Amino acid sequence: MKDDLIYLDYAASTPVDPRVAELLLDCHRTRFANPSSNHAAGRKSRASIEHAAGQLSALLNVDPKTLIWTSGATESDNLAIAGGARYRAHRGKHLVTMPTEHKAVTDVFHMLEKQGFEVTWLNPADNGLLDPADFAAALRADTQLVSIMYVNNETGVMQDIPAIGAICRERDILFHVDAAQAVGKIPIDLQELPVDLLSLTGHKFYGPKGIGALYIADRPGCRVEPILFGGGQQRRIRPGTLPADLIAGLGLAAEIASSRIDADLDHLTDLRHALWAGIDEVDGVLVNGDLDAGFPGILSVSVDNVDGESLLLELEPICVATGSACNALSQEPSYVLRALGRSDLLAQSAIRFSFGRPTRREDVEFAARRYGEAVARLRSLAPEVTT
């Protein structure tokens, strides 16, 4: 990356921690063997995977045997939702989720709808939060699976996972949580949290891309059917040769996160406070989501009378997102922000700032100044009365 770029898009991806990068290089050189092989080199790769499972399980406080390695959160979400719904289909075909979930979740539900499942889509309040009472009211006798994300990737809003999970447990409903934006960033204790299935990915917390995991709780009725076929690895739930190098990298990233999660949160809270203090002065700016119920590493704002794409270019060299990076090629306003009641124009003007460990206070102070200048310039170009 060029030195003059200011990267504030950590919700899209984080840089690999230098210690993880060193480990990956070492794995490429010395632990390249297929971990399913029974020779000494294979056992060495297998040992790396077992060590990584221990590191990740320590971060989440789970038994390592409850973890299934995947290619990332998208695959974990697919496996959890499609696999969980199909496993429970003989009991009922009603599913519940929210329209503000990531596409890796919503698209799976759309696919299941075409396959005969019935999905209830619960809208959040204007601040992005789901009321647990509204959630409970939507459940039916035939509800078998619920999927609610922990930290929203566009707004940073954190749902009340303990309350929603408790309601699911009372009714023996499979509860999946897309925690791609949460794992390694906020404390998660799965001995305490009533969650059955939890998706995560390495590259959101300074690990490598291309590796993730799905936690499957060890309790009766909590299972998933495989969505991939072709081998006996990972108890046939997710076959395929395991990438020992990437798994080792994810494991180390998890261990590093465990050691500094509180310090990271304090750092992110300071950064968001500094950024918002500067941006709040811009006339007509609105927070997308809820500052009080939001993960401090993300701040999404909209502003009236400004085109989002022009704003993004005007903000260079600051690297931020207009909504989800996964959807950056689309000209459509963010469906997440539309679900929060934002107009097309306000949703289209949204900028998501997201911070990480390397972000400095002066970076966000510069970003705040630049944002104000960019909005002022674009408004000065526009006709007085906008569409």
Place this chain on the structure above:
Amino acid sequence: MSSDPYSALVRDYFAHTAHAGDLEDAVVAEIAERGVHLRLAATVDNGTIQALRFRAWGCPHVIAACEYFCAEHEGRPVGALGELHASNIMRNLSVPVEKTGRILVLEDVVRLLERAIRDESAPH
């Protein structure tokens, strides 16, 4: 193929909008549609465009296209406005095809401006 959605010319015209603004005693044309709001103002003397200014709400390609159009047409005869086509702007600035609709709004407002100039100068 560049991964940058903006050509060097688009970046330059977007960054340096010398023709953004208004003109006094000018002929004005304005359109707001397809996610774009454009207003053009022109002063004309003896069939020649003396000055052009624009105001634009839209994406970088639209803003750059407006600046490009104004810079290219000052000092030219009014008849040159009728020769402007969105396809030429898109080719010259390397505007991606998905932005065609927005650049067509510029073509439309230029047509509107030309008609307004001719109406203004027609004998009453």
